[in-house]
Amino acid sequence: METIVEARELRRTYRLDKVEVEALRGVNLAVAEGEFVAIVGASGSGKSTLLHILGLMDTPTSGEALFRGRGVTRMSDGERTKLRLRDIGFVFQTFNLLPTLTAFGNVEIALRLAGVSRSVRKEKAKELLEKVGVGHRLNHLPRELSGGERQRVAIARALANSPKLVLADEPTGNLDSAAGMAIAGLFHLLNKEKQTIMLVTHNREMTQQATRTLIMRDGQITDAL
Numbered sequence: 001m002e003t004i005v006e007a008r009e010l011r012r013t014y015r016l017d018k019v020e021v022e023a024l025r026g027v028n029l030a031v032a033e034g035e036f037v038a039i040v041g042a043s044g045s046g047k048s049t050l051l052h053i054l055g056l057m058d059t060p061t062s063g064e065a066l067f068r069g070r071g072v073t074r075m076s077d078g079e080r081t082k083l084r085l086r087d088i089g090f091v092f093q094t095f096n097l098l099p100t101l102t103a104f105g106n107v108e109i110a111l112r113l114a115g116v117s118r119s120v121r122k123e124k125a126k127e128l129l130e131k132v133g134v135g136h137r138l139n140h141l142p143r144e145l146s147g148g149e150r151q152r153v154a155i156a157r158a159l160a161n162s163p164k165l166v167l168a169d170e171p172t173g174n175l176d177s178a179a180g181m182a183i184a185g186l187f188h189l190l191n192k193e194k195q196t197i198m199l200v201t202h203n204r205e206m207t208q209q210a211t212r213t214l215i216m217r218d219g220q221i222t223d224a225l
């Protein structure tokens with residue numbers, strides 16, 4: 001299987017005043033097409049930092065991240081934006097929906113940013129929201145949705161442009177256990193449909209469904225379950 005995303009000796013040091021924090025201390029990994037990789041580890045071990053670099057929202061201090069064999073750190077801003085928009089879907093713990101747009105609008109805007117025509121956007125946004133189980137909530141604003149429903153909308157948005165890779169940072173972290181279980185089931189379903197997924201989680205359902213679980217400790221991947 002083709003490798004989608006790769007990390008080579010990734011390091012990320014944060015500097016706050018005179019204090020340095022080594023959030024990543026040499027991370028190496030390769031994720032193949034179709035994998036469902038779960039990352040676990042204590043708070044502060046560097047999980048979010050790693051996901052943000054792989055999702056092109058941050059750049060490493062040294063080392064390289066590769067997307068389908070291409071180094072991403074030296075790409076132009078334009079290339080990075082295009083890649084992030086079309087090939088990578090990101091799901092956040094706190095959903096990050098636009099509060100003034102409906103469920104439909106939150107998915108539609110992702111399609112619009114990628115240049116999809118109005119008529120196709122309408123069909124596609126509806127289809128995606130139906131797929132993730134909130135087809136009956138198209139015209140609801142985020143504040144009119146439950147946490148689980150918000151996360152479903154966020155997942156529909158992440159899937160909008162048929163990304164090669166879906167990244168998720170503790171997607172069930174703000175949900176009760178029933179809603180968390182349903183979201184875990186949804187990721188499982190997506191992976192069965194061959195979607196490549198890499199996520200950070202503390203949810204047991206999710207690690208059980210993953211094809212591989214990596215453990216992070218002090219900025220490094222220390223083990224695989």
Ligand code: ADP
Nearest residue numbers: 014016021023042043044045046047048049050
């Ligand atoms: P995790 O997601 O595993 O909890 P993070 O990747 O968020 O860990 O953080 C790893 C380390 O980097 C922590 O010690 C954290 O305090 C530090 N850190 C994260 N983001 C920043 C930042 N923007 N500025 C300074 N330090 C940060």
Ligand code: MG
Nearest residue numbers: 047048049169
């Ligand atoms: Mg985190």
